[in-house]
Structure formats: C-alpha cells, structure tokens
Amino acid sequence: MAVEIKDVQEVAEALGKKFDEFKSTNDKRVEALEAEKGKLAGQVESLNGKLSELDELKSALEKELASVKRPGGNTDKVVSEHKAAFMQFVRKGKDDGLGELQAKALQTTVDADGGYAVPEELDRTILELLRDESPMRQVCNQITVSTPDYKKLVNLGGAGSGWVGENDARPATGTPTLAQIAAVMGEIYANPQATQTSLDDLFFNAEQWLQSEVAREFAEQEGAAFLLGNGTNKPKGLLAYAMALTADDARPFGTLQSVKSGTAGDFDADDLIKLVYTLRKGHRAGASWMLPNMTLFKVRTMKDSQGNYLWRPGIEAGQPSSLLGYGVVENEDMPAVAADAHAVLFGDFKRAYTIVDRIGTRVLRDPYTNKPNVGFYTTKRVGGMLTDSNAVKVLTLSV
DSSP states (O other), X not given: OOOOHHHHHXXXXXXXXXHHHHHHHHHHHHHSOHHHHHHHHHHHHHHHHXXXXXXXXXXXXXXXXXXXXXXXXXXXXXXXXXHHHHHHHHHHOOOTTHHHHHHHHHSOOXXXXXXXXOOHHHHHHHHHHHHHHOHHHHHSEEEEESSSOOEEEXXXXXXXXXXXXXXXXXXXXXOOOEEEEEOEEEEEEEOOEEEHHHHHOTXXXXXXXHHHHHXXXXXXXXXXXXHHOBSSSSOBOGGGSOEESSOTTTSOTTOEEEEEOSSTTXXXXXXXXXHHHHSOHHHHTTOEEEXXXXXXXXXXXXXXXXXXXXXXXXXXXXXXXXXXXXXXXXXXXXXXXXXXXXXXXXXXXXXXXXXXXXXXXXXXXXXSTTTTEEEEEEEEEEEEEEOOXXXXXXXXXXX
C-alpha cells in the first residue's frame, strides 16, 4: 500500500506523545528515592527504545513517500536496448550483442572476461540505494567521476588586501596559497548469489534483486571505510585523519580539531554545547550530529542548565528530530562511549568530507564456482577525502 502523508503525521503525533511520556518518566526517575530508581530506570530504557523505533519509522515513511514522487529513468532507445541485453545476460548468461550495445550506450568497451558494465540507469539506481543505506552517504558530499582518480585544488587563503585613500597607489597583493588534495580510492566488491531456478522464473525481479543485493553489500563495506578506513586499498575515513586540540587558525590544513570532554570515558550536556560553539558560525548553518544509537540513548536523558531536554522529537511531517536544534545522524560505525573514544561528531559533513564514485560498476557472471547458485562478482571503484578540516569537530572522551 502506498504511503500517504497522513501516515507520516500519525507516526509523528505518536512520537510526540511518547516523548512527553518519556520526559515525565525520566523526570520521576531523577527525582525518585534510591529504592524506586531501579524500576523507573527500566521504564525509561523501554521508552527510550520506543522513541528510536518511532523516529526510524517516521524517517522511513518520509523516504518512501519521496521515492513515490521520484521521476522515472532515461527511456532512450539505445539505453533501453543495452539494459534489456544486460538483464538477459544476468538471467541466461547470454551476451550476444551485449558488447556492441554497451559501446553505443556507454561509449566504452569492457572485455567479456572481466565482466560487463552495469547499464548507467541501474548503476545510478544502485548509488541511490546506497544513499538510503549508508549514514555517511546521507550527509556527506558525493561526486561521480569517469576517471580512476580524483584531485581537487583548495584555497588556503593568503591573498593580501588593505585600505587606501582615493588617490593612493594600489600595491600588488599576495597570491593565495593553493593546495591539492586527492581522494584515496579503492575497489569494492560484492558477490551476491542466486539460483538459476529463480533467475529462470518470469516473476522473479532480477533487476531489483541485483540492485538491492549489491547496494546492501556495498553499503556494509563502505560505511566503515568512509568513517574509519585506513586508506590501504580502501578510502581514508573521516576519523582516520590527524587531530589536534588547537583552534582553526592554528591547526595545519587537513587536521581535525578534537575537543576533550574532561572526563575519561564520559561526557555531559555542557560538552555537547561546547562542541556546537567550537564550530564556526558559517559551518553551523548546515551542521548535524553523528553518533551511534546507544550514545543517542544517553543523550536523550540530558538537560541544559534550565532543565530543558537537549533532544527534541520531530513531531511534524518533514521535521526531523533534533539535538540542540541540529539534526541527528545515527551511525553504528561510530565508536561507543569509552575512554579516549572519538564518540561524537558535529559539523557540516557536506563541506567536511567528499565521497567519490567512479561511474562504471562491472559484473562478472559465474555459474560454476558455487553450483547450483550463480554468482555475480560485482566491482566498482570508490574513494573519499577530507575537504574542509574546519567544518567538523570531534568530541574525545578523555581528560
């Protein structure tokens, strides 16, 4: 059944009511006598979990509603013929004419021994599915390139300027300092399996199956790499870059600022507020939080000095839940609360980190290795790079 706006509104209203119940119960827990704390603490944990479920349901319904309104893909004759031939290759292993159609549709040739390029429409759909699956793809900048590598020039400032009178000479100013940054690329692969019987079934949606299986397996591998990857045969993750305690004007380019909580393995509301105002005002306009679900559980119980909860539910359709007025991204690849952990990120992730996709996913059909299953060895190049080290701040749980 299609998702309707009223479904989202009903879930949003339920989320608001559950948050009121959560606040009331949590306040009682805080004020309770020691003998009663255990029981109330259990109720708070249960309600905290329900808030997560309702919040996720509301977001999922909004995404589904948006996807219903999304326009269809390219229906060009050559592209359609290439896609039809590729799906025949997927189902039956027949590649008659596929190479020629691929060359016409994609202006490229791929040796059949190395697999065939996924039709561009399917390739872009896989990227769309990856956006839905990966927290990093949801908030970071993404570009698609046709070359194996990607480099970018960034302006580090340094252009001179000054004040002069109306008739004074204008001396030459300094030249801006430019730096070149490059995406750290790697090849990611997936190898989903299907039985030949299912592929022969006319009612089996092979296209949708291949898209979802590849996107799911890619997303699982990518998510950790974009955040924690060491740059060896994979992207260099955001948290793998160097960190320093110094402010923006004192740190070298490409070094993130770490803000210490002052307590080993723990943090409080004041630490989150400090993190917000450590980020420059220009970056705060597009900023959001990133933390894992269990850390979000902890944050939901926090209040400011006036007794107001830091976390607020999105009780209207299209309005996300917020922490100190900023959106929250749950990312289970983020480190858990522990001593010296980089447990919370806050910043404008679109400015901070760029994901680079090379267009051209390739598929090699393998009906022999794992009989009676048919394997689809699928590969693509993907990378990532830190583009603005001032645009995100890291809360480190240490003294």
